[in-house]
Amino acid sequence: MAMQQRTGRLAGAVYLVVIATGIFSLAYVPSRISVGDDPAATLANVTAQAGLFRAGIAAFALEQIAFLLLPLLLYRVFAAAHRPAATLMVALAVTGVPIALAALAHRLDAVNLLTDPALARVLAAGQLQMLAMAALKSWSSHIFLASMFWGLWLLPFGWLVWRTRAIPRALGVLLMLGGVGYLLNVFGELLIPGYAATVLSDYATLPASLGEIGSGLWLALFGARASMAGPPPPASALSRRERP
Template identity: 25%
Template sequence: MTTSETTHQPIRRAALIGGTALLVLAVLAGFANFGVLENLVAEGDAQRTAQNIREAETLFRYGVAGFLVVAVLDVVVAWALLVFFAPVHEGVATLAAWFRAVYAGVFTVAIAQLAGVPSLLGAADTTGGRLDAEVLSKINAFHDIWDAGLSLFGLHLALLGYLAYKARYVPRLVGVLVLIAGLGYLVDSLGRLLVPGSSIEAAMFTFVGEVVLMVWLLVKGGRVTVDESAPASPVRQS
């Protein structure tokens, strides 16, 4: 292996690790959120929600476990993208990584609300409507904490979009799409905080930037090379 290849290898490896982690993360998040939580939770109906979880407690536990793995993978992605984008601007890349790592911590706090639901349902001294209301309250708390954390995730994506656009080691369009995805999360998160009852769901349309970045990392990221003679665009594809 040449000196040049040795220099490029950590960045290429980080791209593949980050892309793979993003792919697994997306599958698990889809299963946990859409396949489990949204199927079991009846919005505004505490009794039905509690009954659904009782009848599918094992599935619910798998969903919570899936969320926890997602939180761990978020930290892996934060590290991988830090390594990958550091040649562009180490300070901004580090800040972006911290935003995602802190988001993962906030998300874990949110998941803890769900983790307490099975034990609550099994409590012998809490029955009827009170128990059902507590279950729904924990689920609502999960969503509230997660929504707050998504503002940090949005900042993470916005910085990644800036780095991609600045470096040009991914197509500029990808950088723009990732930046837009970050702004979408910020609009959603801050909208719910500042406008009571807000139903804005911008991220439903802007998330495409995340998908494009993931695919690019898997398909092209493993072939990038560092060009130290071009500081404005320090990384290029081989």
């Protein structure tokens, strides 16, 4: 029990690192850099705020390192209760990391194209801007694909929370709803014209945000409770209990 609580608290601390760096790199930095449908203004902001843009890159790299550790720690919390689901959780979470790191390389390419003096001496400004915009588009495409796995891993994770009650069941429900929301956004944008402008697109992943922040805080503060749905005891133990 004490070991599970310590592992849970460590997982919660790592989860909070994932959340904080994710908010900074995927929400705050884009809010300061991206200008809707104005690519020229976006590129100008990348150049003018190159330090902030690079800080976003560093934060996202740290997030991915933490996100590699997180499912492994959660596996130690949940594997005794249902090993196949815990293994699936790890596999789905880890699969998104290489896609996200490939995206990060494109983001780094964009800022280097716009700020490297050596490149400015051999390529025209228009060429550099075109290549930088192509790099940012590739970043967006890779993140779009990675978000599918950001949703998929929440489904077994949320189910394990619900089954084991290691943390409040309400958080498990939010995690599963959030996983569905990620998938709705991915396939909605792929298949439904104009889906990105709908209200559903704006709020589909809100349960994931609430569930992940809540799970990270709960685990960091309280750790993981002992599983209430672990494997059944061996037959010998049952027979001993039944003896008068």
